[in-house]
Amino acid sequence: xxxxxxxxxxxxxxxxxxxxxxxxxxxxxxxxxxxxxxxxxxxxxxxxxxxxxxxxxxxxxxxxxxxxxxxxxxxxxxxxxxxxxxxxxxxxxxxxxxxxxxxxxxxxxxxxxxxxxxxxxxxxxxxxxxxxxxxxxxxxxxxxxxxxxxxxxxxxxxxxxxxxxxxxxxxxxxxxxxxxxxxxxxxxxxxxxxxxxxxxxxxxxxxxxxxxxxxxxx
Amino acid sequence: xxxxxxxxxxxxxxxxxxxxxxxxxxxxxxxxxxxxxxxxxxxxxxxxxxxxxxxxxxxxxxxxxxxxxxxxxxxxxxxxxxxxxxxxxxxxxxxxxxxxxxxxxxxxxxxxxxxxxxxxxxxxxxxxxxxxxxxxxxxxxxxxxxxxxxxxxxxxxxxxxxxxxxxxxxxxxxxxxxxxxxxxxxxxxxxxxxxxxxxxxxxxxxxxxxxxxxxxxx
Numbered sequence: 001x002x003x004x005x006x007x008x009x010x011x012x013x014x015x016x017x018x019x020x021x022x023x024x025x026x027x028x029x030x031x032x033x034x035x036x037x038x039x040x041x042x043x044x045x046x047x048x049x050x051x052x053x054x055x056x057x058x059x060x061x062x063x064x065x066x067x068x069x070x071x072x073x074x075x076x077x078x079x080x081x082x083x084x085x086x087x088x089x090x091x092x093x094x095x096x097x098x099x100x101x102x103x104x105x106x107x108x109x110x111x112x113x114x115x116x117x118x119x120x121x122x123x124x125x126x127x128x129x130x131x132x133x134x135x136x137x138x139x140x141x142x143x144x145x146x147x148x149x150x151x152x153x154x155x156x157x158x159x160x161x162x163x164x165x166x167x168x169x170x171x172x173x174x175x176x177x178x179x180x181x182x183x184x185x186x187x188x189x190x191x192x193x194x195x196x197x198x199x200x201x202x203x204x205x206x207x208x209x210x211x212x213x214x215x216x217x218x
Numbered sequence: 219x220x221x222x223x224x225x226x227x228x229x230x231x232x233x234x235x236x237x238x239x240x241x242x243x244x245x246x247x248x249x250x251x252x253x254x255x256x257x258x259x260x261x262x263x264x265x266x267x268x269x270x271x272x273x274x275x276x277x278x279x280x281x282x283x284x285x286x287x288x289x290x291x292x293x294x295x296x297x298x299x300x301x302x303x304x305x306x307x308x309x310x311x312x313x314x315x316x317x318x319x320x321x322x323x324x325x326x327x328x329x330x331x332x333x334x335x336x337x338x339x340x341x342x343x344x345x346x347x348x349x350x351x352x353x354x355x356x357x358x359x360x361x362x363x364x365x366x367x368x369x370x371x372x373x374x375x376x377x378x379x380x381x382x383x384x385x386x387x388x389x390x391x392x393x394x395x396x397x398x399x400x401x402x403x404x405x406x407x408x409x410x411x412x413x414x415x416x417x418x419x420x421x422x423x424x425x426x427x428x429x430x431x432x433x434x435x436x
Binding site for chain 2: 058066068070071072074075076078079082083094095097098099101102104105106108109143
C-alpha cells in the first residue's frame with residue numbers, strides 16, 4: 001500500500017458530482033480538506049489556467065490523493081473504496097457490483113445541467129437551447145425507475161448502501177431543482193427519502209458546505 | 219463462483235459502446251453470441267416493447283450473462299473482467315486502476331452522437347441542432363490528450379492494455395466518421411494506431427460484424 005495522505009477535494013457545493021465524492025468520504029469515514037471552485041464566479045473558476053494545471057478536464061470534482069490527482073467522480077469513489085477501510089461502497093458479489101456500476105453509469109453518463117452550461121461557456125460556438133438543461137430528467141427517470149424496481153431492497157441494490165445510492169441522491173436533488181415531480185417515480189422517491197436520513201448524506205449536503213452561500217444554508 | 223454461461227450481446231455494429239464490449243470479449247478470449255439490434259431500421263429496434271423488456275434503458279449494448287441482463291458498457295466490461303480468466307482489463311495497482319476508470323469515464327460520459335439521435339427520437343419534444351452531434355469532439359479531445367500525455371506508455375495507462383484503450387479506439391472511430399482531424403492529438407493518434415494492430419481490436423471492428431451491411435464491409 002502506498003503512503004496514504006489526507007485527500008483534498010476541489011469541488012463546488014452544488015455540483016452533484018462533487019456531492020457524490022463528499023458522500024463517499026463521509027460513508028468511509030475519511031477526513032479530507034475542501035477547496036471550493038466556484039463554477040459561476042469570475043466566469044467559472046474551473047476554467048482558469050491555474051485550475052487547468054491541476055485538472056485538464058476543467059471540471060469539478062478533482063481530488064488530490066496519495067500523490068495523484070484524480071477526476072471523474074466514479075473513478076474517485078472506487079479508488080477511495082479500494083484503498084481505505086470502512087464499509088465497502090461496492091458489493092462483494094460480482095453481479096451486484098455490476099448492477100451498482102450499471103446504475104451509477106446510467107446516472108453519471110447523462111447530461112448534467114451544470115456541466116452543460118460549463119461546456120457551453122468553454123466551447124463558445126455552440127448555443128444550447130435552455131430546455132436541454134431539463135433533458136436528462138425527461139428521458140431517463142423512467143428507465144432508472146424500471147431498473148431500480150428490479151434491483152432495490154432497502155437501498156438501490158439490495159440492502160447495502162453502495163455507489164449507486166451515492167449517485168441517486170444528488171441526481172434527485174438536481175431533478176427537484178429543475179422542478180421534476182419525483183413523486184412519479186415511487187421507487188426513486190422511497191430510496192431517496194431513506195438515504196437522506198443517513199448521516200453521511202446529511203453532512204455532505206449542498207446546504208451545509210464551506211462554500212454554500214448564507215442565503216442557501218438551511 | 220456462479221455457473222458461467224456463454225454471454226449474448228445485443229448490439230449494433232456501429233455503436234461505439236457495443237464495440238467496446240466486443241473488444242473486451244476478444245481480449246479475454248470469451249466466446250459469445252451476437253443478436254443485432256438495428257438502431258436505424260424500423261425507427262430503431264431498441265425502442266420496441268420486446269427489447270424494452272430486456273433492457274429498460276432501450277439502448278445497446280445489453281448483455282445476457284450468468285442469468286442477469288447487464289447494460290452500460292463499462293459495467294459489462296468490468297463484470298467480464300472480474301468473472302473470466304484471461305488478461306486483466308484493469309491494472310492491479312489501485313492508482314493505475316483509478317486512471318483507467320477516469321479516462322474511460324471521460325470518454326463514456328460525453329455525448330455519444332448515436333445516443334443523441336436515439337434520445338431525440340424517444341423524447342420527441344426536444345430538437346437537437348445538428349451540430350451538437352459534433353460537440354463531444356470539439357470540446358473533449360484537448361483534455362483527453364492532456365491526460366493521456368501524462369498516463370500513457372505504450373497504451374493509454376502504462377504498458378498494459380486496459381479498459382481505457384477499449385474506450386479510446388471506438389471513440390476515435392466515431393470522431394473520424396464526424397470528420398475530426400485526429401492528427402491534432404498526437405498521443406491519441408499514436409495510441410489508436412498501435413491498438414488497431416491488435417487482433418482483438420480488428421476482429422471486433424464495425425467493418426466485419428454479422429450485421430455490418432455489405433457496402434460497409436472492408
